[in-house]
Amino acid sequence: MKATIYDVAREAGVSIATVSQVINGKGKISEERRNEIFGIMARLDYRPSVIAAALTGKKTYTLGLLVPDISNPFFAEMARAVEDQAHHAGYSVVICSTHNEDERIERYLMLLQQKSIDGLIIGTGMDNNDLLTPLVSKDIPIVSIARETRSPHTLPVLVNDYAGGRLAARHLLEQGHTRIAVIAESLKVSSSRERIRGVREALHEAGLELPDAFVSAGGHDLLSEGKRQALALLQPAERPTALFCCNDLLAIGALQAAKELILRVPEELSIVGFDNTILASVTDPPLTTIAQPIEEMGKLAVDLLISELGKAAKKRTHERTVIEPELVVRSSTAAPQ
Incomplete structure (x- = not known):
């Protein structure tokens, strides 16, 4: 037999009103007591009716998260951080993998509605920001994470991608590299554009240029795309001596290309990634990369979203939360030989 709120109240030795307050995040109840009641709910497999809550205009304690590809370690780690923080606050998260395709995004947004x-957290690229209009019209708050959108209705939580690109380029310049190429996910994605801009300006300050032929982008399968693009860049006689890849999966693909071309890393080719996912520390050689504070960003996004619940759109904060990246030096970079 399905557990009811009365079963939870009886087991916890409290009134059903107290259980209701715990579910709705109200009342002067200690954190320890709330956790105890949540534990009883989990043990009894009691689930408040989301449909009933929605029909009465109450919170459903459900958040949506759009990511491009949950198999990408960066977005997998981000989703875990978002889900952990949401769970701590009493929320569930519905995770949707979009491949940066507006058709999928539209379908998932309809499902989430x-x-x-x-509330909604967007970590995916999006061409048509009008897709968000139905959520905005219902005063559903929207936070973008690790991506900038063109919509004025989203609250961004970002790493400083431009500074990350500069960090990567300056590290390679300090190693003595002058022929530096960039492999990006997609020029449609703001984070890729900003990282390339950071590289370009760091090179310009050093009296160097980033030729268009040394910038490659495109494709959804990042591992195979990183390999394919690296193979193309490394074929000419005047090949680059260093590659900056706009995420770790692209960098791992570039490592595979170097191995296929019998180029030693870092002696004959230096490679820098971006994200500092768990994969960066287990590659051969371990990957120098630009670290995004993934866990911190996930927590900040959830906290910001929850703080905006119940506010009218015109009363919400519109400040950008920007976190500085860090360079993590491992064994995939060295002076050119």
């Missing part, structure tokens, strides 16, 4: 989500 049917589930009456309380």
Whole structure:
């Protein structure tokens, strides 16, 4: 038999009103007591009716998260950080993998609205920001994470991508590299554009240029794309001596290309990634990369979203939260030989 709120109240030795307050995040109840009641709910497999809550205009304690590809370690780690922080606050998260395709995004947004989500976190590229209009019209708060959108209705939580590109380029310049190429995910994605801009300006300050032929982008399968693009860049006689890859998966693909071309890393080719996912420390050689504080960004995004719940759109904060990246030096970079 399915557990009811009365079963939870009886087990916890409290009134059903107290259980309701715990579910809705109200009342002067200690954190320890709340956790105890949540534990009883989990043990009894009691689930408050989301549909009933939605029909009465109450919060459903459900958030949506759009990511390009959950198999990408960066977005997998981000989703875990978002889900952990949301769970701590009493929320569930519906995770949707979009491949940066507006058709999928539209379909998932319709699904999330049917589930009456309380708020949305966007970590995916999006061409058509009008897709967000139905959520905005319902005063559903929207946070973008690790991506800038052109919509004025999203609250961004970002790493400083431009500074990350500069860090990568300056590290390679300090190693003595002058022929530096860039492999990006997509020029449609703001983070890629900003990272390339950072590289370009760091090179310009050093009296060097980033030729268009040394910038490569495109494709969804990042591992194979990193390899394919690296193979193309490394074929000419005047090949680059260093590659900056706009995420770690592209960099791992570039490592595979170097191995296929029998180029030693870092002796004959230096490679820098971006993200500092768990994969960066287990590659051969371990990957020098630009670290994004993934866990911190996930927590900040959830906290910001929850703080905006219940506010009218015109009363919400519109400040950008920008976090500085860090260079993590491992064994994939060295002076050119």
